[in-house]
């Protein structure tokens with residue numbers, strides 16, 4: 498697909514979504530959808546590079562749209578979270594870029610992309626380590642090949658483990674790069690890890706998990722069931 502005619506949905510305008518959206522806009526993506534229900538907080542300004550002090554308290558999607566207006570021809574804003582009640586927004590886009598900060602949203606994005614036959618790029622960062630997974634439109638290998646389901650135990654998140662601003666910047670740029678590759682029909686199943694302590698970047702092909710509940714030959718997940726993602730409120734993990 499031509500980048501200039503592509504419609505890309507960025508889920509989460511945090512430390513990963515901001516640089517990813519910026520890179521995609523400057524790469525010439527035709528339409529950028531921004532989806533986030535949060536407001537700009539000054540404690541996040543060091544890594545959420547679309548925003549400035551003047552944006553404090555404003556909806557991230559509005560501040561982000563303003564920052565990207567020069568670079569991207571068409572920007573659409575969705576002031577909501579990706580939820581079991583809002584996921585059909587995804588159908589209006591060609592590809593999903595997911596930089597959410599919580600596991601229920603990441604799993605929901607994975608399931609929605611698969612069930613909508615949309616490619617998706619997942620980006621995550623905790624402390625010095627970043628991970629980027631590119632999933633093709635046919636759905637596999639997928640996020641649930643890597644992590645089968647939301648863990649019962651609370652996993653460390655960037656809230657409690659902290660995250661290095663430059664690491665999320667690298668992850669955001671990689672997410673944008675992988676999205677463009679997927680739009681060109683390349684890079685399906687690419688799993689990239691980045692270790693900011695030593696600058697090590699490693700890309701490998703993720704093997705499909707035999708019997709994966711999402712992309713396997715007899716998938717257990719065939720519809721969006723709100724209970725699977727912590728209920729309608731999609732409470733953080």
Ligand SMILES: [Zn+2]
Pocket residue numbers: 636637638639640641642643705706709710711712713
């Ligand atoms: Zn899978």
